[in-house]
Amino acid sequence: MTKTNNVEHALPLLAKIGFRKRAGDVFTLDLAPGVLGWLGLNRATQRRGPGEVEINPVVGVRFQDVERLVAECRGEKYHAYQPPTISSPLGYLMPEKRYMAWVFAPGRSEAVAGDMANAIATHGVAFMRSVVDLVELRRRLEDRFGFEHQLAYRRPAAALVAGDARQARALLDEALESIGARTDLAAADFRRFAASLRRRLPPHATS
Incomplete structure (x- = not known):
């Protein structure tokens, strides 16, 4: 066949x-x-x-x-x-x-x-x-429905789309902390993503 x-x-x-x-x-x-x-x-x-x-x-x-x-x-x-x-x-x-x-x-x-x-x-x-x-999407993202290296991008993005800029910032901070001092390509890619997403946050959510 x-x-x-x-x-x-x-x-x-x-x-x-x-x-x-x-x-x-x-x-x-x-x-x-x-x-x-x-x-x-x-x-x-x-x-x-x-x-x-x-x-x-x-x-x-x-x-x-x-x-x-x-x-x-x-x-x-x-x-x-x-x-x-x-x-x-x-x-x-x-x-x-x-x-x-x-x-x-x-x-x-x-x-x-x-x-x-x-x-x-x-x-x-x-x-x-x-x-x-x-609301349900964000819950499922936290429940790890998918691959973690992809979910890490989508959690803060979904929060921002939902209008929750403060949580988007917190999720970025958490993900960056988990990366730590890594210098591999995946870590560098996420840092670029995080910097770009931060620029889209309102001022009160970036301080």
């Missing part, structure tokens, strides 16, 4: 849920103005049988205003749907709360696609729809 065939079995099912296919194996779902549900189908073929592909769905939510601010402060080009602001492997949102994957193999891909799409609709979309406002 080819890579394309694996995805094609799921395409009409995901479209029925409301997902729009983007580049690669990324899909988005309109949740609210400026808020997208995000789905990525991560695949693996190592240690699988002939023609088998293991797919681990990752679901998330993307707040466009937050991502636009992060991109601007990092000096990067804004992307319309990458990356999600928060994310989680689908399995950890299911009752099992563990890694879950769906193995597509010749002769049973349609059934596997149906089971995977049902899990996405039941658990993934429910998660997405639970995070459509900045």
Whole structure:
């Protein structure tokens, strides 16, 4: 079975849920103005049988205003749907709360696609729809839904978008303190981001 065939079995099912296919194996779902549900189908073929592909769905939510601010402060080009602001492997949102994957193999891909799409609709979309406002987004950012090196940028950005400049400043201070005297590229990148974001804070929040 080819890579394309694996995805094609799921395409009409995901479209029925409301997902729009983007580049690669990324899909988005309109949740609210400026808020997208995000789905990525991560695949693996190592240690699988002939023609088998293991797919681990990752679901998330993307707040466009937050991502636009992060991109601007990092000096990067804004992307319309990458990356999600928060994310989680689908399995950890299911009752099992563990890694879950769906193995597509010749002769049973349609059934596997149906089971995977049902899990996405039941658990993934429910998660997405639970995070459509900045209050809930900020809570999920604190709960570490995603990779910490990405969340560190988004916590203060989300606070500022929400109008909480004082908390944005506090979150920047906390992140910079955790970096300490590091001189690696990641640390330098965050310091540049922090300096840019600070310039956007009102005077009373920067003193």
